[in-house]
Amino acid sequence: MLQIINVTLTHQNDLSKLTDKLSFTLSTGEKLGIIGEEGTGKSSLLQAIYQPNLISSYLDIEGQITNQFKKLAYLPQSLEKSVLNLSPSEFLYQDLDYDMFDFNHFYQLANQLNFKTDHLENDQLKMKDLSGGERLKLQLMKLLAHGPDLLLLDEPSADLDLTSLEWLAQFIKTSPLTIIFISHDQALLEACATAILHLELVKKRTVASYHFSKTNYSDYITNRLAAFVKQSQLANKEKEEFDKKEARFKRVHESVQHQLEHTKDSTAGRLLAKKMKALKSQESRLAKDQNQLTKAPLEMDSLNLFFTDIPRLAKQRxxxxxxxxxxxxxxxxxxxxxxxxxxxxxxxxxxxxxxxxxxxxxxxxxxxxxxxxxxxxxxxxxxxxxxxxxxxxxxxxxxxxxxxxxxxxxxxxxxxxxxxxxxxxxxxxxxxxxxxxxxxxxxxxxxxxxxxxxxxxxxxxxxxxxxxxxxxxxxxxxxxxxxxxxxxxxxxxxxxxxxxxxx
CATH class of the missing domain: 3.40.50.300 (P-loop containing nucleotide triphosphate hydrolases)
Known part of the structure; x- marks a missing residue:
């Protein structure tokens, strides 16, 4: 079991929060897909679960991460530059745990992923010479052959060809391992996620928010949209009713204020003063009602970009x-x-x-x-x-x-x-x-x-x-x-x- 309790990730340079009191629990065998817009802390959270020291130089971590899994494996979003100059064989044997590594399983995976094992025999070939997909396959094979029980994958489908993507989806779906994966691939999320963690930065990216749901991706998106529409409609209806009530109050207030300023009759003045006092109480109730209105749902602003004034090339050129x-x-x-x-x-x-x-x-x-x-x-x-x-x-x-x-x-x-x-x-x-x-x-x-x-x-x-x-x-x-x-x-x-x- 993995428990995340009130975890807050804060940038040290500007004190902005990537996550704020994030909490969820993941049980053995579950497949958690982490989604969210760019820069919302998905990779940082994965690293905090794996090894907090990976982000401690630029992020402060508060809260509790309780991990009952024995062996974690982590696939980063990209390889370090120093690794790119290694040969595939050097990369494989770097930090290899011979007691845990299953070479038979490694070569089975190579066959399933159509990875050319002769790359491992070519010392002139470097990791940087491999395609992005080939590097990713080799990393996955190395991780899985170590026999982890919690697998952390940062965008595992990013460089894979369509055949390998099908293998990855089937692997995640049928594996007994607990798997947390960040993905931008809708097909992969729909195929194998049993739970969704959606990280957001709302209010012009100043407020960290999250949604955790133990549903598949399609149901999460459908339910989220339905909840968004329902809350938006309720918020709009309540605001319309409040605006009408507030407009009526302002008309009465302005009328009483005008009469109070222009009356010369002391008796009428006292009555108007009492009425104004009552209006002050009503104004306080209005302010209280406003605070209790259903809030419009917060949502990250979408991509807002388009091409203009492009000098067109002739169609037949x-x-x-x-x-x-x-x-x-x-x-x-x-x-x-x-x-x-x-x-x-x-x-x-x-x-x-x-x-x-x-x-x-x-x-x-x-x-x-x-x-x-x-x-x-x-x-x-x-x-x-x-x-x-x-x-x-x-x-x-x-x-x-x-x-x-x-x-x-x-x-x-x-x-x-x-x-x-x-x-x-x-x-x-x-x-x-x-x-x-x-x-x-x-x-x-x-x-x-x-x-x-x-x-x-x-x-x-x-x-x-x-x-x-x-x-x-x-x-x-x-x-x-x-x-x-x-x-x-x-x-x-x-x-x-x-x-x-x-x-």
Whole structure:
């Protein structure tokens, strides 16, 4: 059993709270999905459960965490940079507990996940050379082969291909382990979460709030919406009735006040004074009634962003034409993209999708008529951990930067934080902000939805659907692939195939 009792996580630099008196209990075998907008403390909470010292340098922890599980395993959202220079074999044997590690189980997992075990025999290969999905698979295999009884996963589906996502969902659903996982993947949440913890920052991100429900994801969303609508309707009805009562009171008060100021009859004056005294009592009752009104439900402000004044490319203009182009990885690629095409490339982990996207980026950067916005899979490629959002966007007027960051729900404190203190979702938002400000007419996107919360993802999908320029993207997100209407291409070991898929 895991008990979280009145846990409050507070930033040391600005004293803002990520969680406030958070409490819940998790029993053996339960599968808890943690959801929430970007920067609400999901990863910090997971680290506090695993090893509080991971966050103690920048967060204060109050409250009680009682953990009765014997062996915890933790999958971080991203690997440390020092690990990326290790070979897969060095990573596997680093901190390996030989007494607990089950090599047979490890190789069974490798087979189930289609992980190429010959990577472990190649000392020239480094972790940084593997795709994001391959790195994630190796981490999962190493954790599970140690035999944990509580598994903590921070966005485990972020880099997995569709086949591996199906395996992960089935594993979480059927595993006897207790599993807590942070996810932005609606399909994964719907498939296997038996409880939901929803972390929020409301009132312009100044107040920490949470909802804990031992229901599946779909029921939680349905019940939350129904409760929101019911409370909103009740709050609106009570406010309308109160406003009418208050308006009547003000009319009477103004009338009595006017008569009192203009009467010269002492008897009438005394009667009016008594009436005014009674009105004062009524005013006190009104104030008390106002405090007892049903409050309108608090909800995090949604993503508020759109592209404007994008210089359109001609619909029939060819912007990319690869004809039998042989990649380093061996595939022979033929690929045609025109001025307003939107395409998404899928494929197995390690097949070379990111390498193909980077090749396309390098090819197109030579064209001065294209303004290219690029969102990499690994944000650290373009972000300095010490750099703040203000510094990242400093090519533009300060007021424009503050305005767009406010529309993305960044607080005054967060716009000065280094990237190292921001969540993956907040970093992703900064790439969106830069694209909007740059007014790019071509977007190249590597897993663009992977760090956005389930509540933000529909808005992000709509943003790209409404975008008037061309888009070349890579994604494993089933909702993104199926709902945007983009042309779908599958990268295989041999080539790039257009997919005719019935949506």
């Amino acid at each position: 060819t912007i990319l034409h690869l004809q039998d182009q042989v990649l380093i990885s061996g595939q022979v690629i033929s690929f045609l993209v025109k001025g307003q095409d939107k395409v998404v490339i899928t494929g197995l982990n390690g097949i070379g999708k990111t390498k193909l996207l980077k090749y396309i980026l390098e090819t197109l950067q030579a064209d001065p008529t294209l303004s290219i916005g690029y969102m990499p899979q690994n944000y650290e490629e373009l972000l300095n951990p010490e750099q703040s959002p203000l510094e990242f966007l400093d090519d533009y007027p300060l007021e424009d930067i503050k305005s767009i960051l406010a529309s993305l729900q960044f607080t005054r404190e967060e716009i000065k934080h280094g990237f190292g203190q921001l969540s993956g979702g907040q970093r992703a938002k900064l790439f969106l902000a830069k694209m909007v400000l740059d007014k790019n007419n071509l977007l190249i996107l590597d897993e663009p939805t992977r760090h956005f919360s389930p509540t933000s993802q529909p808005l992000v999908r709509q943003l790209f659907m409404d975008y008037p320029g061309a888009i070349i993207s890579v994604s494993h997100d089933a909702y993104f692939i199926n709902e945007t209407g983009f042309s779908i291409f599958q990268l295989t070991d041999n080539d790039l195939l257009a997919q005719a898929i019935d949506r």
